Amino acid sequence: MPDGTEKTAATGHEVIQGYLRTLDNSPGVYRMLDAQSRVLYVGKARALKKRVSNYAKPAGHSPRIARMIRETASMMFLTTRTETEALLLEQNLIKQLKPRYNVLLRDDKSFPNILVSREHAFPQIKKHRGAKTEKGAYFGPFASAGAVNRTLNQLQKVFLLRNCSDATFESRTRPCLLYQIKRCSGPCVGYISEADYAASVADAVRFLKGDTTDLQAQLAAQMTEASQAMEFERAAALRDRIRALTSVQSSQGVNPRGVTEADVIALHMEGGQACVQVFFIRANQNWGNRDYYPRVGPDIDEPEVLEAFLGQFYDQNDPPRQILLSHPVENADLMSDALAQKLGRKVELVVPQRGEKAELVDSAMRNARESLARRMAEGQAQAKLLDGLAEAFDLDAPPARIEVYDNSHIMGTNAVGAMIVAGPEGFVKSQYRKFNIRGEDLTPGDDFGMMKEVLTRRFQRLLKEDPDREGEAWPDLLLIDGGAGQVSAVKEILDDLGIEDVPFIGVAKGIDRDQGKEEFHRPGQRPFALNRNDPVLYFVQRLRDEAHRFAIGAHRQKRAKAVSATPLDDIPGVGATRKRALLAHFGSAKAVSRADLADLKAVEGVSEGLAQKIYDYFHERG
Missing domain, CATH: 3.40.1440.10 (GIY-YIG endonuclease)
Incomplete structure (x- = not known):
C-alpha cells in the first residue's frame, strides 16, 4: 500500500x-x-x-x-x-x-438532554449536556438549552419533581419557593412519600416517551375518584396537573401523530452558500430545530452536501431510528449501514414524497430557505461594515479576522484576559479565548502588564504553530480596549516579537467617557473620532462590548471557582464527585481535615488507598 x-x-x-x-x-x-x-x-x-x-x-x-x-x-x-x-x-x-475542498460542518456543539437521575431516592430532573456517565434516563436531543428549559419548566408544573442538587436537597429544613408556587412537591422536607414521588417520576418518564393519552386518562380518572371521595384539594391539584399537561402538549408546536422518532433534515442552497435545517422529533413531539451553514463551493450538488453533513453531524450525535431528508444522498446504503453500526440498530434514510412526513420536510425546507436568506442579507451588511472599517482605519483591505482584547479583574484579583474574534460572518465564538493571568511580578491592577502577557502568549503561539502565516489564525486587525498608553504597550510587544505588519487600534472613551464619543488611537498618529451616526462606530462599539462581556464572564467564572475552592482540590485522586461526597459526609473541608482514617474510609466512593492519601495530605502538612 x-x-x-x-x-x-x-x-x-x-x-x-x-x-x-x-x-x-x-x-x-x-x-x-x-x-x-x-x-x-x-x-x-x-x-x-x-x-x-x-x-x-x-x-x-x-x-x-x-x-x-x-x-x-x-x-x-x-x-x-x-x-x-x-x-x-x-x-x-x-x-x-478540515480540508479546503471538502464540505465542512462548522458547528459541532453537543445537544442538551433531559436527565431523570436514578442515584437518589427522590430523583432529580435536570438539563444534561455531554457524556452520559450519570445513571438515569436520558431524553433528547433538544435543539437548544432554551427548548430544554421550557420543557423542564412545564414538567415541573405537571409532575412537581425537584430540580435542586443533591447537596441542596440534603441541607433543606423547610421547603423552597418552588414548593410555594406549586412547582415542586417538597420531598426535601417529607411533604410527599417516596412511593408517591416515584409514581410522579414514572408519569414524567411516560410523558417524555410520548405516552400522553393514557397518562391524561389516568389523571382524569384519579381526579374523578378524588372528587367522589370528597378529597377536593387533591382533585383540584390533579385538575391543575391536567391543565398543565394540556398546555405542554399545545406548546410543543408541530406534533406529528405518525412520526414517533426522527430527525427531519432539509437542505437549501443558493449563491454558493447552504443552510441545513434539522428538526428533532421524539416521542411524537417536536423538540426544537437548529440551522447549520456548512462550508460548500459554488459547483457542488445537494446529495454530496447532505452526505457530508450526515457523516459529520452524527459523528458525535446519536442518530434516531429514522432520518427524513429533503434530497437523496450519495451512497445511501453505506450511510445507513454506518449509522446503524453507531446506534446498534437499524437506521432508515427516507426522502418522503407525500403525507405527514413530506409535510415535515417541507416545513424544514421553508425554514432552511428563510434562514439562508436572512444570513445572506446579514452577510452583505457585514461586508459593508468591514469595507467601512478598512476605509476608516486606512487598512489595505477589509479584515477577514478581527481580534478584540480586554481584561477583567477586581483590584487585580482573579485577573483574566479575553480575546474575541469577528469576521465576514460575524462573531466567531468557537475562536474566543480566555487567558488566566499568570504573571507573579505584576502589580495588582496593572492593565498594561496584563495586556503584555496576553498578547505575548497569543503571538508566541501563532509564531510557533504557523510561522509562515499560511493558515487563517493570523489576525488582520487588533482592537485594544484603551488609549495611547495601551497602544504604545502593544507596539512594544509586537516589535519585540518581530511582528510589524499586523495593524492595531486602541479604542478609548472620550474625555467625558460618553459612549458615542470614542477616540481611536494608532501608533505615531493623532487620535481621531468617527461621526456619532456612523455605522462603523456602532460596529466597533459592538465588538468592544462583546469583548467586555466575554472578559467579565470569564472573570466571574474564575472568581466563583476560587470562592468554592477548598484544600480538597489539591489532593490527587479527589475529583468533583468525591469532593462532593466528602463535603456532604463531613459538612466542611475543615471537618475533613480533622477526620481520622476510619471515618474517611466510611465515605461512599472513597477507597482505602484514597482515604490514606487524604489523611496523609492533611497530617503531613500540619
Missing part, C-alpha cells in the same frame, strides 16, 4: 496518473495534498484505482475539482476492509484535517 509521502515539484493530473500503477480496486480513503503537504481533499472510494483514475483525466471536471487537481502535488492512500469502514474513516479525517 503506497503512502504517497514522496514530494514532487509537479502538480496536476499527471502527478495523479503516476499513482494508478500502484493501486488496486480495494475500498479505501485517499488524500490529495498540495506542494506544502497541506491536505486539500479527503475522499472515500468503493474502488480506489477506479476513483483516482477519474482525477487523472485532463478534462471533464467541474471548476472546483479542476482547481483542486491543479493544486495536487501528492496523494496518500489507506485501504479498508469494507466500504462502510471507508465512509467512517473519511468523516473522521475530514473532521480532524
Whole structure:
C-alpha cells in the first residue's frame, strides 16, 4: 500500500496518473495534498484505482475539482476492509484535517438532554449536556438549552419533581419557593412519600416517551375518584396537573401523530452558500430545530452536501431510528449501514414524497430557505461594515479576522484576559479565548502588564504553530480596549516579537467617557473620532462590548471557582464527585481535615488507598 509521502515539484493530473500503477480496486480513503503537504481533499472510494483514475483525466471536471487537481502535488492512500469502514474513516479525517475542498460542518456543539437521575431516592430532573456517565434516563436531543428549559419548566408544573442538587436537597429544613408556587412537591422536607414521588417520576418518564393519552386518562380518572371521595384539594391539584399537561402538549408546536422518532433534515442552497435545517422529533413531539451553514463551493450538488453533513453531524450525535431528508444522498446504503453500526440498530434514510412526513420536510425546507436568506442579507451588511472599517482605519483591505482584547479583574484579583474574534460572518465564538493571568511580578491592577502577557502568549503561539502565516489564525486587525498608553504597550510587544505588519487600534472613551464619543488611537498618529451616526462606530462599539462581556464572564467564572475552592482540590485522586461526597459526609473541608482514617474510609466512593492519601495530605502538612 503506497503512502504517497514522496514530494514532487509537479502538480496536476499527471502527478495523479503516476499513482494508478500502484493501486488496486480495494475500498479505501485517499488524500490529495498540495506542494506544502497541506491536505486539500479527503475522499472515500468503493474502488480506489477506479476513483483516482477519474482525477487523472485532463478534462471533464467541474471548476472546483479542476482547481483542486491543479493544486495536487501528492496523494496518500489507506485501504479498508469494507466500504462502510471507508465512509467512517473519511468523516473522521475530514473532521480532524478540515480540508479546503471538502464540505465542512462548522458547528459541532453537543445537544442538551433531559436527565431523570436514578442515584437518589427522590430523583432529580435536570438539563444534561455531554457524556452520559450519570445513571438515569436520558431524553433528547433538544435543539437548544432554551427548548430544554421550557420543557423542564412545564414538567415541573405537571409532575412537581425537584430540580435542586443533591447537596441542596440534603441541607433543606423547610421547603423552597418552588414548593410555594406549586412547582415542586417538597420531598426535601417529607411533604410527599417516596412511593408517591416515584409514581410522579414514572408519569414524567411516560410523558417524555410520548405516552400522553393514557397518562391524561389516568389523571382524569384519579381526579374523578378524588372528587367522589370528597378529597377536593387533591382533585383540584390533579385538575391543575391536567391543565398543565394540556398546555405542554399545545406548546410543543408541530406534533406529528405518525412520526414517533426522527430527525427531519432539509437542505437549501443558493449563491454558493447552504443552510441545513434539522428538526428533532421524539416521542411524537417536536423538540426544537437548529440551522447549520456548512462550508460548500459554488459547483457542488445537494446529495454530496447532505452526505457530508450526515457523516459529520452524527459523528458525535446519536442518530434516531429514522432520518427524513429533503434530497437523496450519495451512497445511501453505506450511510445507513454506518449509522446503524453507531446506534446498534437499524437506521432508515427516507426522502418522503407525500403525507405527514413530506409535510415535515417541507416545513424544514421553508425554514432552511428563510434562514439562508436572512444570513445572506446579514452577510452583505457585514461586508459593508468591514469595507467601512478598512476605509476608516486606512487598512489595505477589509479584515477577514478581527481580534478584540480586554481584561477583567477586581483590584487585580482573579485577573483574566479575553480575546474575541469577528469576521465576514460575524462573531466567531468557537475562536474566543480566555487567558488566566499568570504573571507573579505584576502589580495588582496593572492593565498594561496584563495586556503584555496576553498578547505575548497569543503571538508566541501563532509564531510557533504557523510561522509562515499560511493558515487563517493570523489576525488582520487588533482592537485594544484603551488609549495611547495601551497602544504604545502593544507596539512594544509586537516589535519585540518581530511582528510589524499586523495593524492595531486602541479604542478609548472620550474625555467625558460618553459612549458615542470614542477616540481611536494608532501608533505615531493623532487620535481621531468617527461621526456619532456612523455605522462603523456602532460596529466597533459592538465588538468592544462583546469583548467586555466575554472578559467579565470569564472573570466571574474564575472568581466563583476560587470562592468554592477548598484544600480538597489539591489532593490527587479527589475529583468533583468525591469532593462532593466528602463535603456532604463531613459538612466542611475543615471537618475533613480533622477526620481520622476510619471515618474517611466510611465515605461512599472513597477507597482505602484514597482515604490514606487524604489523611496523609492533611497530617503531613500540619
